Amino acid sequence: xxxxxxxxxxxxxxxxxxxxxxxxxxxxxxxxxxxxxxxxxxxxxxxxxxxxxxxxxxxxxxxxxxxxxxxxxxxxxxxxxxxxxxxxxxxxxxxxxxxxxxxxxxxxxxxxxxxxxxxxxxxxxxxxxxxxxxxxxxxxxxxxxxxxxxxxxxxxxxxxxxxxxxxxxxxxxxxxxxxxxxxxxxxxxxxxxxxxxxxxxxxxxxxxxxxxxxxxxxxxxxxxxxxxxxxxxxxxxxxxxxxxxxxxxxxxxxxxxxxxxxxxxxxxxxxxxxxxxxxxxxxxxxxxxxxxxxxxxxxxxxxxxxxxxxxxxxx
Amino acid sequence: xxxxxxxxxxxxxxxxxxxxxxxxxxxxxxxxxxxxxxxxxxxxxxxxxxxxxxxxxxxxxxxxxxxxxxxxxxxxxxxxxxxxxxxxxxxxxxxxxxxxxxxxxxxxxxxxxxxxxxxxxxxxxxxxxxxxxxxxxxxxxxxxxxxxxxxxxxxxxxxxxxxxxxxxxxxxxxxxxxxxxxxxxxxxxxxxxxxxxxxxxxxxxxxxxxxxxxxxxxxxxxxxxxxxxxxxxxxxxxxxxxxxxxxxxxxxxxxxxxxxxxxxxxxxxxxxxxxxxxxxxxxxxxxxxxxxxxxxxxxxxxxxxxxxxxxxxxxxxxxxxxxxxxxxxxxxxxxxxxxxxxxxxxxxxxxxxxxxxxxxxxxxxxxxxxxxxxxxxxxxxxxxxxxxxxxxxxxxxxxxxxxxxxxxxxxxxxxxxxxxxxxxxxxxxxxxxxxxxxxxxxxxxxxxxxxxxxxxxxxxxxxxxxxxxxxxxxxxxxxxxxxxxxxxxxxxxxxx
Numbered sequence: 001x002x003x004x005x006x007x008x009x010x011x012x013x014x015x016x017x018x019x020x021x022x023x024x025x026x027x028x029x030x031x032x033x034x035x036x037x038x039x040x041x042x043x044x045x046x047x048x049x050x051x052x053x054x055x056x057x058x059x060x061x062x063x064x065x066x067x068x069x070x071x072x073x074x075x076x077x078x079x080x081x082x083x084x085x086x087x088x089x090x091x092x093x094x095x096x097x098x099x100x101x102x103x104x105x106x107x108x109x110x111x112x113x114x115x116x117x118x119x120x121x122x123x124x125x126x127x128x129x130x131x132x133x134x135x136x137x138x139x140x141x142x143x144x145x146x147x148x149x150x151x152x153x154x155x156x157x158x159x160x161x162x163x164x165x166x167x168x169x170x171x172x173x174x175x176x177x178x179x180x181x182x183x184x185x186x187x188x189x190x191x192x193x194x195x196x197x198x199x200x201x202x203x204x205x206x207x208x209x210x211x212x213x214x215x216x217x218x219x220x221x222x223x224x225x226x227x228x229x230x231x232x233x234x235x236x237x238x239x240x241x242x243x244x245x246x247x248x249x250x251x252x253x254x255x256x257x258x259x260x261x262x263x264x265x266x267x268x269x270x271x272x273x274x275x276x277x278x279x280x281x282x283x284x285x286x287x288x289x290x291x292x293x294x295x296x297x298x299x300x301x302x303x304x305x306x307x308x309x310x311x312x313x314x315x
Numbered sequence: 316x317x318x319x320x321x322x323x324x325x326x327x328x329x330x331x332x333x334x335x336x337x338x339x340x341x342x343x344x345x346x347x348x349x350x351x352x353x354x355x356x357x358x359x360x361x362x363x364x365x366x367x368x369x370x371x372x373x374x375x376x377x378x379x380x381x382x383x384x385x386x387x388x389x390x391x392x393x394x395x396x397x398x399x400x401x402x403x404x405x406x407x408x409x410x411x412x413x414x415x416x417x418x419x420x421x422x423x424x425x426x427x428x429x430x431x432x433x434x435x436x437x438x439x440x441x442x443x444x445x446x447x448x449x450x451x452x453x454x455x456x457x458x459x460x461x462x463x464x465x466x467x468x469x470x471x472x473x474x475x476x477x478x479x480x481x482x483x484x485x486x487x488x489x490x491x492x493x494x495x496x497x498x499x500x501x502x503x504x505x506x507x508x509x510x511x512x513x514x515x516x517x518x519x520x521x522x523x524x525x526x527x528x529x530x531x532x533x534x535x536x537x538x539x540x541x542x543x544x545x546x547x548x549x550x551x552x553x554x555x556x557x558x559x560x561x562x563x564x565x566x567x568x569x570x571x572x573x574x575x576x577x578x579x580x581x582x583x584x585x586x587x588x589x590x591x592x593x594x595x596x597x598x599x600x601x602x603x604x605x606x607x608x609x610x611x612x613x614x615x616x617x618x619x620x621x622x623x624x625x626x627x628x629x630x631x632x633x634x635x636x637x638x639x640x641x642x643x644x645x646x647x648x649x650x651x652x653x654x655x656x657x658x659x660x661x662x663x664x665x666x667x668x669x670x671x672x673x674x675x676x677x678x679x680x681x682x683x684x685x686x687x688x689x690x691x692x693x694x695x696x697x698x699x700x701x702x703x704x705x706x707x708x709x710x711x712x713x714x715x716x717x718x719x720x721x722x723x724x725x726x727x728x729x730x731x732x733x734x735x736x737x738x739x740x741x742x743x744x745x746x747x748x749x750x751x752x753x754x755x756x757x758x759x760x761x762x763x764x765x766x767x768x769x770x771x772x773x774x775x776x777x778x779x780x781x782x783x784x785x786x787x788x789x790x791x792x793x794x795x796x797x798x799x800x801x802x803x804x805x806x807x808x809x810x811x
Binding site: 031032033034036037038039040041042043044046047050051053054082083084085090093094097149153156157160163164165166167169259260261262263264265268269272275276277 | 353355356361362363364436437438439440441442443444492493507508509510511533534535536537539540543544546547549698699700702703704706707718720
């Protein structure tokens with residue numbers, strides 16, 4: 001087990017190192033100079049040089065790479081070129097929006113998808129099934145930004161129940177904070193819930209044809225009992241995998257919804273940083289996301305090994 | 316009339332009067348102003364971002380002189396000045412009792428510090444050229460500063476009105492980017508990055524105090540979201556509103572008013588004057604005649620914009636209307652191309668930066684140019700790419716951009732500037748303008764300058780960018796025009 005864990009750990013470090021090089025190189029080849037962006041069209045050569053010097057852009061690529069990685073290893077994410085504030089602080093601020101938003105959307109999508117998927121599977125071919133399949137088909141097909149704009153039109157402009165966007169800030173209290181995230185969370189959750197409900201249904205239907213379900217039915221369990229006690233748990237595995245994927249997507253991929261609702265989230269931070277060539281921010285945020293994904297994978301691999309003794313022995 | 320009816324009526328009337336007076340009693344004193352771009356930081360003296368000035372200019376920071384809404388240069392922290400007869404020394408008399416927001420007094424030392432910092436060797440001032448003519452800054456006494464120039468400079472007072480020339484204090488310079496300390500009628504209060512900035516009234520302001528207690532700048536980059544935020548009244552005003560197509564809707568709604576003003580933004584189709592065949596003035600003239608300005612203004616700007624025929628703002632008293640030199644005449648355009656010996660169709664590279672005037676306008680211009688045999692290959696670029704490839708790298712034939720700096724006809728005297736116009740006669744004219752302080756002679760020189768570049772067809776001049784503001788109908792005192800990128804909130808108030 002120790003050997004296996006060590007091996008996994010080494011591969012984790014290697015993938016992080018490779019990722020850091022790829023990220024750095026990708027950003028190096030991006031055309032555009034952060035200093036020129038900041039100083040605009042009337043900047044003089046000597047001013048540009050002075051600013052590049054202040055930002056530490058004049059060193060060799062290798063020197064800049066090692067400064068960046070060296071800082072990261074000590075928990076220092078560097079200072080944003082344009083905002084002149086520590087990157088770690090910026091990420092922390094944006095997380096206050098992105099993390100609750102992702103959690104809200106995920107919770108909402110699960111709460112909708114589970115009952116819908118189970119209902120559709122247990123009454124296959126019924127009116128409820130057809131209806132749920134129809135609605136989820138629509139949910140997958142409708143672009144979430146369009147749905148978001150529609151909600152703004154109805155709930156913010158016409159009914160005035162919500163603001164059209166923006167984030168009240170947690171300092172304003174829990175309720176105003178949650179309120180400003182409600183519409184965005186619904187917009188994000190709708191397509192996710194549709195996908196999840198369809199996967200839940202098909203996974204359940206697959207499981208219901210398995211031998212152990214037939215055995216359970218033969219023991220005298222009703223269809224509903226067999227579904228609840230035996231099928232559901234087995235059907236959950238692909239569903240959980242999808243939920244995991246959705247969470248990482250929601251965390252950084254909500255950029256369009258963040259734009260529609262002008263929320264200061266992680267996605268918009270990356271977008272702004274790319275367009276203003278705030279390279280240090282792009283590098284650090286992307287690296288952090290890679291780190292998060294790699295860590296989740298690592299934890300899953302360790303969990304596999306704990307569950308399945310064959311994995312430990314064979315490696 | 317029965318007595319009780321009368322009494323009831325009287326009671327009702329007085330009830331109405333009471334309600335009305337309650338409503339009249341307290342007009343709002345806070346305002347949320349939408350803007351499209353968030354400033355990267357809050358130091359106007361070390362970045363070109365107009366978004367910085369759009370928050371801090373005149374609200375937080377003030378300079379020796381300042382722009383009024385109509386573009387005139389008026390006294391700022393310097394209440395009066397004397398100019399020596401040779402035009403070389405400016406003696407500024409500062410306002411009395413001016414305090415920075417941290418409580419320290421503003422005096423001549425601060426002025427010297429600010430100007431010296433801006434022109435220092437390691438200065439990161441984006442408009443360092445504004446200060447290049449200064450030979451020395453001397454403190455005469457705490458309330459008097461003497462600036463000596465290397466040579467007479469006709470627009471020195473104008474230069475000192477820019478947001479890049481505001482007065483800062485050495486004590487607070489270190490954290491100016493996140494904690495700006497100025498002398499203005501508002502103090503910086505709070506910044507939730509990515510969302511909003513709050514400024515609050517400065518109770519110790521030396522001049523006319525602000526009417527509002529608090530202003531929140533809310534940053535909404537997406538035009539559709541900006542529309543929704545105004546409609547839902549999340550913001551009570553939106554400066555430089557990004558979606559002109561929605562303005563008629565606001566105009567028709569009694570809750571709002573639409574202000575259409577001018578900017579200093581000459582929107583041009585810039586031509587690479589060194590790249591064949593555009594090094595031939597006939598070909599550039601052909602481009603100018605192939606363009607139908609009104610079609611671009613209607614199509615890309617939904618009718619908002621003033622046609623221009625040279626690189627000068629139409630609201631400026633010295634402006635000359637030269638649009639007739641480049642009237643829409645595709646037949647003439649074809650003839651000129653033939654005369655120049657250009658084999659059509661010819662493919663040329665056209666880069667388009669993100670603003671909608673460029674992206675939408677570019678499509679229309681491309682279609683117009685195709686009519687005469689010039690086929691632009693459109694390349695959409697981000698600002699950073701535009702700056703590196705088009706502006707610095709000069710890798711373009713055509714590009715569309717709005718030059719928003721005030722009074723920037725001087726860029727045509729810089730042969731290495733991205734459109735690479737090199738005309739010694741024009742450069743000489745600009746030098747003599749620098750030395751000229753007589754208003755009448757300056758005016759004549761400026762008119763000649765406009766004429767030269769229009770007749771050389773350096774670029775194709777399209778329209779002056781409008782300044783579009785949507786505001787709640789009960790708000791007064793907003794700047795209608797944008798002589799510089801500013802949202803001066805010092806005179807803004809609610810009528811009820």
